[in-house]
Structure formats: C-alpha cells, structure tokens
Amino acid sequence: MRNIYLIGFMGAGKSMIARELERKTGGERVEMDERIETEQGMAITEIFEKYGEPYFRDLETELLRALTDKTDLLVSCGGGSVLRDENAALMKENGCIVLLTATPETIYARVKESKNRPVLNGNMNVEYIRGLMEKRRARYEAVADVSIATDGKNAEDICAEILAQPCCGR
Numbered sequence: 001m002r003n004i005y006l007i008g009f010m011g012a013g014k015s016m017i018a019r020e021l022e023r024k025t026g027g028e029r030v031e032m033d034e035r036i037e038t039e040q041g042m043a044i045t046e047i048f049e050k051y052g053e054p055y056f057r058d059l060e061t062e063l064l065r066a067l068t069d070k071t072d073l074l075v076s077c078g079g080g081s082v083l084r085d086e087n088a089a090l091m092k093e094n095g096c097i098v099l100l101t102a103t104p105e106t107i108y109a110r111v112k113e114s115k116n117r118p119v120l121n122g123n124m125n126v127e128y129i130r131g132l133m134e135k136r137r138a139r140y141e142a143v144a145d146v147s148i149a150t151d152g153k154n155a156e157d158i159c160a161e162i163l164a165q166p167c168c169g170r
C-alpha cells in the first residue's frame with residue numbers, strides 16, 4: 001500500500017490520527033518530529049535554538065527521502081514540512097497526502113500548553129495562529145490530495161473518512 005502523509009497546521013490532529021490509523025490498519029507509524037528528535041538527541045526547540053530553522057527543514061527533507069523506499073507507512077508530518085517543494089514532491093511520489101484542518105480556536109486549545117513548538121514561541125494566541133494559518137492555507141490546499149475538517153469529529157470518524165478515500169484505501 002502507498003504511504004499516507006498527514007499534513008496540516010500544528011495541533012490539527014496529525015499525531016493522534018496517525019496513532020488511530022496504526023491501530024486500525026497495522027501499518028507502520030512514523031512521527032517525523034519524534035524521529036528527528038531521536039536521531040539528533042535533542043528536542044525540536046533545541047534544534048531551532050542551536051542550529052536555526054533552515055537546518056531543521058533540511059532534517060525534514062533528509063527524513064522524507066529516507067522513507068521513499070518504504071510502503072504502508074502512516075506518516076505524521078511536521079506542520080511546516082510541506083512548505084518546501086522538494087518535500088511535497090517526495091510525499092506525492094510515494095503516497096496520498098491528507099490535509100487535516102481545524103479552526104484557529106481549536107488549534108489554540110490543543111497547543112496552548114506546548115513548550116516544544118518554536119514557531120509559536122512568544123506568540124501563543126489565537127490571532128497569531130489565525131494569521132500563520134492563513135499564510136499557509138493555499139500551500140496546504142494545493143499539495144493535498146484530500147482535505148478533512150476535524151472540528152467536532154472523533155478520531156474514529158476521521159480515520160473512517162480517510163480510509164474511504166480511493167488513494168488511501170487499505
């Protein structure tokens with residue numbers, strides 16, 4: 001089976017849905033942020049602080065490249081990984097890209113306690129989230145094969161919607 005790449009803003013539910021898909025399909029789950037943290041032996045915040053964002057983005061590209069010879073993966077992608085053309089192309093070539101969306105209010109409620117989201121450092125509020133989300137929206141929508149709104153739905157329903165898509169069927 002082709003890989004499923006879950007994309008979308010921080011707090012859209014990518015990690016939770018990847019775990020639920022893993023439970024349902026038995027595919028292998030890849031949590032990009034976690035993989036990078038393990039490989040670097042550092043938290044995402046520390047990587048940003050020590051080496052800067054472009055370095056982190058390079059690590060995302062490297063990881064996506066390393067996944068291209070695998071199938072059946074359920075990849076929870078970092079929220080910014082798809083902004084780079086090469087990354088989006090790697091995802092497209094190897095699977096189905098599923099965009100998860102949620103309102104800025106929902107996102108804020110989910111991420112407000114997070115200390116490991118450097119992109120939101122010092123800007124943890126609904127208005128900032130709304131603005132950044134607006135900036136990224138066109139990009140997310142352009143690369144996605146499928147888009148799923150998650151507000152008010154449980155993980156079970158969202159997974160059923162994903163697996164009903166022809167490009168995601170298992």
Ligand code: S3P
Pocket residue numbers: 008009010011014033044077078079080081116117118119
């Ligand atoms: C980022 C999202 C984060 C993480 C990093 C940058 C972004 O991943 O990769 O903090 O630019 O949107 P999650 O979407 O899993 O929080």
